[in-house]
Amino acid sequence: MSNTNRLRIAIQKSGRLSKDCQDLLKQIGVKLNLREQRLIAHSTNMPIDVLRVRDDDIPGLVMDGVCDLGIVGENVLVESQAERQNQQQCADVIKLSKLDFGYCRLALAWPQELGEQSKSWFEGKRIATTYPEILKQYLKRENINASAVMLTGSVEVAPRAGLADAICDLVSTGATLEANGLMQGETILESNACLIQNPSLQDPEKLALIEKLMPRLKGVKQAKE
Ligand code: PRT
Ligand code: ZN
Numbered sequence: 001m002s003n004t005n006r007l008r009i010a011i012q013k014s015g016r017l018s019k020d021c022q023d024l025l026k027q028i029g030v031k032l033n034l035r036e037q038r039l040i041a042h043s044t045n046m047p048i049d050v051l052r053v054r055d056d057d058i059p060g061l062v063m064d065g066v067c068d069l070g071i072v073g074e075n076v077l078v079e080s081q082a083e084r085q086n087q088q089q090c091a092d093v094i095k096l097s098k099l100d101f102g103y104c105r106l107a108l109a110w111p112q113e114l115g116e117q118s119k120s121w122f123e124g125k126r127i128a129t130t131y132p133e134i135l136k137q138y139l140k141r142e143n144i145n146a147s148a149v150m151l152t153g154s155v156e157v158a159p160r161a162g163l164a165d166a167i168c169d170l171v172s173t174g175a176t177l178e179a180n181g182l183m184q185g186e187t188i189l190e191s192n193a194c195l196i197q198n199p200s201l202q203d204p205e206k207l208a209l210i211e212k213l214m215p216r217l218k219g220v221k222q223a224k225e
Pocket of ligand 2: 054055056
């Protein structure tokens with residue numbers, strides 16, 4: 001997208017990260033008119049456009065340079081990087097900052113009635129997840145021969161529905177696992193939202209704007225500590 005010299009930032013349109021992203025932009029002084037349900041929101045006080053998309057699309061938009069910056073969960077970033085590497089596509093981003101929202105962990109879980117289990121229990125099992133690449137890397141690292149069953153939603157019902165023996169899903173409070181009679185096991189990834197940049201960005205004005213915004217972002221983070 002070379003038709004604009006406005007800095008393009010991709011954020012989640014609606015979901016767990018949307019409000020925190022909007023608040024963060026406001027706190028660093030980016031005024032936005034977000035009233036309309038539009039894909040693009042133009043800043044009224046800076047040369048910035050905010051693209052509001054599904055979180056899964058954010059890493060690719062930044063890696064391909066369609067957007068200059070993006071805010072996304074590290075879980076989605078790592079999964080997308082692994083996917084793109086498999087397809088020999090560019091998967092590089094610059095991680096400008098880890099943010100102080102969106103914390104969760106990607107953890108293994110299995111039916112409570114089976115009780116505590118060691119890693120060897122997973123041998124030959126089917127594990128339902130939305131993050132098959134992160135799971136496969138973990139299984140390889142741990143030398144466990146199990147298969148990943150890809151599900152984009154309702155992962156927590158997979159064991160009960162007979163679709164899988166165990167799951168590998170995001171957990172924050174643990175309430176979802178508990179409500180579904182699942183026992184939480186090892187955490188395979190801890191994740192926060194993070195701010196990423198396209199590594200090929202060269203436009204001096206855009207880079208200068210990022211340089212101007214980064215200390216503000218650091219200030220907002222420090223003020224919350
Ligand atoms: O529509 P779009 O594709 O943009 O949104 P989405 O539905 O894919 O994502 P969304 O809005 O649910 O989450 C966006 C990001 O928030 C995730 O990628 C994570 O980085 C982060 N995040 C933080 C979480 C959670 N906490 C979380 N608890 N994402 C999902 N969950 C889900 C989890 O999958 C499980 O179903 O919440 C449930 C567990 O929560 P607890 O509190 O019961 O443990
Ligand atoms: Zn998503």
